[in-house]
Amino acid sequence: MIDVTRIKERIDCRTLVERDLGRPKYRNNTYSTYKCSLHNEEKGFSLVVYEDHWRCFGKCGRGGDAIAWLQAYHSLSFQEACEQLSSGDLPQLAHPRLSRQQKSQMLSEPPDAGWQEAAQKVAHQAMDTLWGREGKRAWRYLEEERGLTEDTIIRAGLGYVPGDYREWQTIDGLKVPCGITIPWFADGAIWGIKVRRAAGEQRYHQVGGGNIKGCLYLADDIKPGMPIFLTEGEFDALIAGQVGLGLICPVSIGSSANKRINARWFKKFIAAPRILARMDNDTAGEGAASEIEALSSAVRRVQVPVGKDVNDFYLLAGAIAVQAWIEANLE
Numbered sequence: 001m002i003d004v005t006r007i008k009e010r011i012d013c014r015t016l017v018e019r020d021l022g023r024p025k026y027r028n029n030t031y032s033t034y035k036c037s038l039h040n041e042e043k044g045f046s047l048v049v050y051e052d053h054w055r056c057f058g059k060c061g062r063g064g065d066a067i068a069w070l071q072a073y074h075s076l077s078f079q080e081a082c083e084q085l086s087s088g089d090l091p092q093l094a095h096p097r098l099s100r101q102q103k104s105q106m107l108s109e110p111p112d113a114g115w116q117e118a119a120q121k122v123a124h125q126a127m128d129t130l131w132g133r134e135g136k137r138a139w140r141y142l143e144e145e146r147g148l149t150e151d152t153i154i155r156a157g158l159g160y161v162p163g164d165y166r167e168w169q170t171i172d173g174l175k176v177p178c179g180i181t182i183p184w185f186a187d188g189a190i191w192g193i194k195v196r197r198a199a200g201e202q203r204y205h206q207v208g209g210g211n212i213k214g215c216l217y218l219a220d221d222i223k224p225g226m227p228i229f230l231t232e233g234e235f236d237a238l239i240a241g242q243v244g245l246g247l248i249c250p251v252s253i254g255s256s257a258n259k260r261i262n263a264r265w266f267k268k269f270i271a272a273p274r275i276l277a278r279m280d281n282d283t284a285g286e287g288a289a290s291e292i293e294a295l296s297s298a299v300r301r302v303q304v305p306v307g308k309d310v311n312d313f314y315l316l317a318g319a320i321a322v323q324a325w326i327e328a329n330l331e
């Protein structure tokens with residue numbers, strides 16, 4: 001009997017398709033692209049091949065797994081395709097692919113060195129712009145509407161990429177959304193750059209190719225033996241640091257959809273005598289808080305007394321009130 005699951009988890013579709021079509025036009029860690037030979041594509045590169053499946057985003061729209069590729073490209077029957085794949089003379093993966101759950105338990109890594117170098121340039125260029133004439137409005141926004149001090153802005157390395165809120169710029173080969181840049185540094189690497197747009201439905205974007213999902217904002221600021229303040233938005237963490245520095249080490253999981261903490265950062269939480277978690281009351285925020293609770297009994301969930309988040313609370317009540325609130329929660 002054919003064990004289809006076993007065949008599929010041992011074959012990397014990218015290697016399989018490369019054997020048939022040669023070098024891809026483009027390749028990154030996740031996928032490769034080709035001219036789609038199934039519809040004899042002339043212009044464009046519509047065939048996208050991932051580790052476990054492939055798909056034509058052009059005319060023919062075909063797609064499927066490794067078995068489906070052999071059926072389509074070599075006109076084989078299902079049975080024949082399976083036999084070829086299990087015969088062993090095709091490129092096999094050294095280790096079977098990991099399940100989604102196994103993957104989530106893996107320790108995250110920053111983007112490669114080339115990306116990081118380009119991202120550093122983007123971050124520096126944006127910092128320069130923020131300090132210049134073009135950055136005046138962004139600067140005012142950070143000071144007046146967010147309440148950040150010059151010191152915090154410098155410490156966080158915030159910057160500005162000028163342009164309309166719908167625009168993207170290409171800087172050093174990276175796709176950069178226009179807006180206020182928030183670089184994510186940790187463990188000696190730059191993991192991503194979050195960008196806060198001036199308007200639009202989706203306020204936060206990130207520079208293409210980053211791995212913010214795998215990072216923890218301000219993770220390097222965690223000091224063993226000090227309480228941690230876990231929050232969602234980067235600005236919340238920056239404000240908490242601004243008023244509570246010396247009392248707590250603020251970290252953020254980021255203000256957008258991803259609200260999980262990669263296992264890479266768990267060890268940072270274990271030595272904390274107290275972890276204050278200020279999460280939004282939604283399922284995602286709930287998920288992140290429970291994750292940390294499973295790790296440490298020092299977690300205390302907190303909510304701000306006024307306003308929707310820490311930044312809001314600060315603007316409404318002022319630094320002394322926020323500081324007093326943090327102190328009260330640490331008792």
Ligand SMILES: [Zn+2]
Pocket residue numbers: 036037038039041046056057058059060061062
């Ligand atoms: Zn096609």
